[in-house]
Amino acid sequence: MTTDVHDWNELTGDLSLPTLHRLYADGAVSPADVVRAIYRRIAARGADSVWISLADEAAATRQAERLQSRGSPNDLPLYGVPFAVKDNIDVADMPTTAACPEFRYVPSGSAASVEKLLAAGAICIGKTNLDQFATGLCGIRSPYGAVASVFNAEYAAGGSSSGSAVAVGAGVVSFALGTDTGGSGRVPAGFNNVVGVKPTLGLVSLRGVVPNCRSLDTVSVFALTCRDGAEVLRVMSGFDPDDPFSRQAPVVTERSPHAGASAALTFGIPAPKDLIFFGDRESATLFDAAIKRLRRLGGNVVEIDFDPLLEAGRMMFEGPWVAERAASVPEFFKAHSDAPLPVTRSIMEKAQCWDGTDVFTYLHRLRALQRTIEQSVWSRIDALVVPTAATAYTIAELEQEPIVRNNRNGYYSYFVNLLDLSAVAVPNGFLPRNGVAMGITFIAPAWHDDFLATLGGRYEAALGVPPGSAHMPRSSGEPTL
DSSP, X not given: OOOOGGGOOTTTOOOOHHHHHHHHHHTSSOHHHHHHHHHHHHHHHOSOSOEEEEOOHHHHHHHHHHHHXXXXXXXXXXTXXXXXEETTBOOTTSOBOTTOGGGOBOOSSOOHHHXXXXXXXXXXXXXXXXXXXXXXXXXXXXXXOOOEETTEEEEEOOSSSHHHHHXXXXXXXXXXXEEESSSTTTHHHHHTTOEEEEOOTTSBOOTTBOOSSTTTOEEEEEESSHHHHHHHHHHHBSOOTTOTTOOOOOSOOOSSSSOOTTSXXXXXXXXXXXXXXXXXXXXXXXXXXXXXXXXXXXXEEEEEOOHHHXXXXXXXXXXXXXXXXXXXXXXXXXXXXXXXXXXHHHHHHGGGGOOHHHHHHHHHHHHHHHHHHIIIIITTOSEEEEXXXXXXXXXXXXXXXXXXXXXXXXXXXXXXXXXXXXXXXXEEEEOTTTOOEEEEEEEEETTOHHHHHHHHHHHHHHHTOOSTTOOOOOXXXXXXX
């Protein structure tokens, strides 16, 4: 994205990291100017259900001014960059609710991920709405209101990190933190024309995050570009000895399992019987165009057996991991059984259907599936490519059928964390009938986060569609992969 600093407008100007760095370095604007512009943008959007709580504008402006007095854009990688935080991640002195008012508390310290961002110069604007306790992929399961796609107010933004995705897609912040257990950092990215970075499990500390399924949770990033998302991820990453789920990254990670420096990449896609769009022909057409685009970029495309991945994905809500959700904050659920929304409570109550034997039976089966997929899938391809979501639903449709349609949103995403994979969701165009954005997701084994960021960046350049709500097509040459 290129923006002349002299053309930057406080109400519409580009908030990507390179643009802000250039603006600050040239003295065209200050971090305080940007903060004031952000609050005017928020006011202009009105009551959009994106925010659960906002930082006080005067306090945020003072933070920006202190930043100006103590450093420069060359000193801090995220100098003066405005960001938002999903409201199941702690920010010091701001309420954490997990979209449940009765759960509300005010932490004295920030989550480890947020601490690193603040130390890098980023400025937190506020806490964003979510599907309650991060349970859902629709963005409407919140007492703070349903969150709509930035492109059509009748359509759901996707969840659970709905507010974070819309805050970025609407051009209100440069990036936002979400969490991802079964697709919550990817599905809303697709519906709002932004990038969703789903890191390898354990790459980013979970300290200070309200758990959903602690063994499957990760902090995710919504950004305007893959480059921006990768930069934010680099700042947040690192082993945390105080987080029992943090992992040491391997000393050496391969760019891809088997592609040489000059070899064409091989992409896997589901076999036709599993490439399902639930009757949405326009979505199918967009995905077909994506595959043609990858071929034009020099990629090889092969069909893979998707059944083992689908079986793993079904375990998300048809297996004992639903009991791990109930174990996330058990004391609260016991003391406040009526506090969660009915749909959230109904999911938590399924925990009673599982016992310890079931847990180990499913763990053993999952391990067998991982080995099968290593041999039948990752031995053949460099990355898997799937639709980020199969179709888009209106808020009314999701209210009418909250479980089945929500789970359809997870058809292509539920399996990723269960199988310990990394992923990045990128834009892929718009549905002609309603203007809602759709995306594709690149998936690779754990620790291939940098590889996927590079791959996603090349794809977004070839697509030629600016991120977020500034979505008029732009001309672009198609680089080789």
